[in-house]
Amino acid sequence: MAINYATPDGLQLADLIHTTSPSPTPPQIEPPRSVSPEHLTEADVAHIRHRAAELGLKSRESGNITETERELLAMVKWAHLRGTLSSILNQVRRLTESALLDPSQLVHQAEMISGLSSQRDFLVRQAEEERERWASQRDGWERMAEALIAQRHKTTNLGSKDSVRVLDAFN
Structure with a gap:
């Protein structure tokens, strides 16, 4: 006689098996971490500093405890911080790596x-106008020089023709 291990219709394996946490308290849900680094706001910085102060990172132990007590205290702090160490390291990394950008800045x-771009554009236009003015002045001087040269040739040619006529008259 064979034993039938089939599940009743409509039941799945996931319906029969439920996983539970070994801890008596429900697991803490951490906020999702962003994949890309983002710039911190002043509120983020204040939250990180407040959290560091809560954990006792800013304060020093008093000087009247023994070396063993100090070592035990460091171990307790390490055990307490071990759960949040990675988040603290990520926060410290974000503080040191990213530049804080102030929106007003x-x-x-x-x-x-x-303003500097418009000033540069104005200076470029002014330089172009100055170059155009110099080019037109140069063209004017060239035309004036050509006219003076033509006038000089005209007077020298007339003078040489007159001297030829005078010489011809004497002959």
């Missing part, structure tokens, strides 16, 4: 760049 820089 960006606006001021954009205005400055715009």
Whole structure:
């Protein structure tokens, strides 16, 4: 006689098996981490500094404890921080790697760049107009020089023709 291990119709394996956490408390849900680094705002920086102060990173232990107590305290802190160490390291990395950009500074820089660009465009137009003026003056001087040369040739040719006529008259 064979044993039938088939599940009743409509039931799946996932319906029968449920996984549970070994911890008596529900797991903490961490906020999703962004894949790409983002610039920190002042609120992010304040939150990170507040969290560091909560964990006692800014304060030093008092000087009246023994070396063993200090070592035990460091171990307790390490055990406490071990769970959040990676998030703290990520926050510290974000603070040290990214440049904090103030929106008002960006606006001021954009205005400055715009002003400098318009000033550059004005100076380029002014230089082009100056070059055109110099070219027209040069053309005018060349025409004047040509006219003076033509006039000089005309007077010298007339003078030589007159001297030829005078000489012919004497002959």
